[in-house]
Amino acid sequence: MFSMNSFPRRVLLRTIALVVLLWQCCRLTDCQIRSALGHYQLVPASFGNSTAASEGVSDDFGSTVASAALLEEGKDGNYKSSAANDRPTDLGIQTVLEPKHGDDSPPLLCQKPLEDRYSHLRSFASKKPRFFFALDLYQAAGILPQLTASILETVKFLGPEYCYLSIVEGNSTDGTSDLLQALHADAKTLGLTYSLVRSDLDPKNESNDRIEVLAQLRNLALAPLLQDPSDFDSEETTIVFLNDISPCANDILELIHQRRVQGADMACPMDYSDDGLFYDIWIARSMTGDIFFNIPPSGLWKYAKNLLWDDPERKRRLEAHTPFQVFACWNGMAAIGAKAFTQKGIRFRRNREGECYMGEPTLLAKDFWKEGLGKILVVPSVWVAYSHRASVKVKLEKGHVEENLRDGGKEKGMQEMVEWDERPPSLIKCPMPSYSDPQWVPPYEGYVDIMILASERT
Numbered sequence: 001m002f003s004m005n006s007f008p009r010r011v012l013l014r015t016i017a018l019v020v021l022l023w024q025c026c027r028l029t030d031c032q033i034r035s036a037l038g039h040y041q042l043v044p045a046s047f048g049n050s051t052a053a054s055e056g057v058s059d060d061f062g063s064t065v066a067s068a069a070l071l072e073e074g075k076d077g078n079y080k081s082s083a084a085n086d087r088p089t090d091l092g093i094q095t096v097l098e099p100k101h102g103d104d105s106p107p108l109l110c111q112k113p114l115e116d117r118y119s120h121l122r123s124f125a126s127k128k129p130r131f132f133f134a135l136d137l138y139q140a141a142g143i144l145p146q147l148t149a150s151i152l153e154t155v156k157f158l159g160p161e162y163c164y165l166s167i168v169e170g171n172s173t174d175g176t177s178d179l180l181q182a183l184h185a186d187a188k189t190l191g192l193t194y195s196l197v198r199s200d201l202d203p204k205n206e207s208n209d210r211i212e213v214l215a216q217l218r219n220l221a222l223a224p225l226l227q228d229p230s231d232f233d234s235e236e237t238t239i240v241f242l243n244d245i246s247p248c249a250n251d252i253l254e255l256i257h258q259r260r261v262q263g264a265d266m267a268c269p270m271d272y273s274d275d276g277l278f279y280d281i282w283i284a285r286s287m288t289g290d291i292f293f294n295i296p297p298s299g300l301w302k303y304a305k306n307l308l309w310d311d312p313e314r315k316r317r318l319e320a321h322t323p324f325q326v327f328a329c330w331n332g333m334a335a336i337g338a339k340a341f342t343q344k345g346i347r348f349r350r351n352r353e354g355e356c357y358m359g360e361p362t363l364l365a366k367d368f369w370k371e372g373l374g375k376i377l378v379v380p381s382v383w384v385a386y387s388h389r390a391s392v393k394v395k396l397e398k399g400h401v402e403e404n405l406r407d408g409g410k411e412k413g414m415q416e417m418v419e420w421d422e423r424p425p426s427l428i429k430c431p432m433p434s435y436s437d438p439q440w441v442p443p444y445e446g447y448v449d450i451m452i453l454a455s456e457r458t
Ligand SMILES: *[C@@H]1O[C@H](CO)[C@@H](O)[C@H](O)[C@H]1NC(C)=O
Pocket: 046, 049, 085
């Protein structure tokens, strides 16, 4: 996967999970249609007889992996799915459907966008597009239905004419690329501009540096914005970068909302591994400069549940689902002010000479701080995960965003607005050569001009 923070064991586990899931999916022939009040949910309609199937799409396992069908918006504003041959005439949003999962997890129920909270995201002075959804995907068929449905739900809410969807796909063999092709029809129906590019860049090719390739892929997903920035709202455009996660629309909207109301340069959720722990330790750094949990010299993750152990004030905010500042984050998704790219010329990159080896989102955060864009935020009312099973589990354990907003910090007398630190931590943990034997490096390590300034002072 292109996920920035994979470790071999996790990659292996996720691959096995995907294989099992696809195998289960491929055995399915039945169809189930369920609907729940106040939620939208996608289930297979005519599995094995889908648009994709009729176009002869097959995966590694010799059968179709998912089907496309139509969603119909009910009178109450909820969703119900309908079979592909039974097209509703009022609102025909064709989307990729969720294959039945090869596990006993309940369905992931997502609520419709919170109109009152997010309607301000539709009122801007400029009439140009201002929400740029960017994704790099590889072998993502298992989560694509939920991911694309939630993106389309978000786009519908924000106004398709104000949105742009850019996807870079890496020559997957599991049907991902066919599902993404099928999305052209949905985008057209909605009136959403959609760019799908296939890339040969392979982060697993050992002749190339992995972070370099990941950075190139991320920049490639931004290419339509970077090539023609004047086509977009120059002041307000938000890049919404999503990994291969399985979110709800309100998760995406809450990040965009928080970035706007807090005036943040970047906003991320919290993410959750299949083992039920905070996942993105490779990228995320708190304002103490450390990883979100303590990894002792033994390398054991025995403190993994004690998040932000060294920053009690922000730990309190995390537990109350109230946003807090960090040095760096990604955590599966990020809402980022496009001005950093279009006006300051920042790009995803690998480490420079003299700079500790880190993931491209941590380096992006360094470049943000260097440009005075250190308003980087984690929004802990939003928890996302990388599989259906883990997504269902994380919403049960950590709550849906709507529940967290209701039960959050306000009643604990905590104010939602963040008080920003203008200075980065004095040292940042760089897990090189390993998490058990890391280095602590200055936040501006590797910037030539800063080093010159420092040497002039002495
Ligand atoms: C499959 O599609 C064909 C033609 O589109 C249709 O006649 C048939 O009823 C479908 N079968 C199922 C099981 O949905």
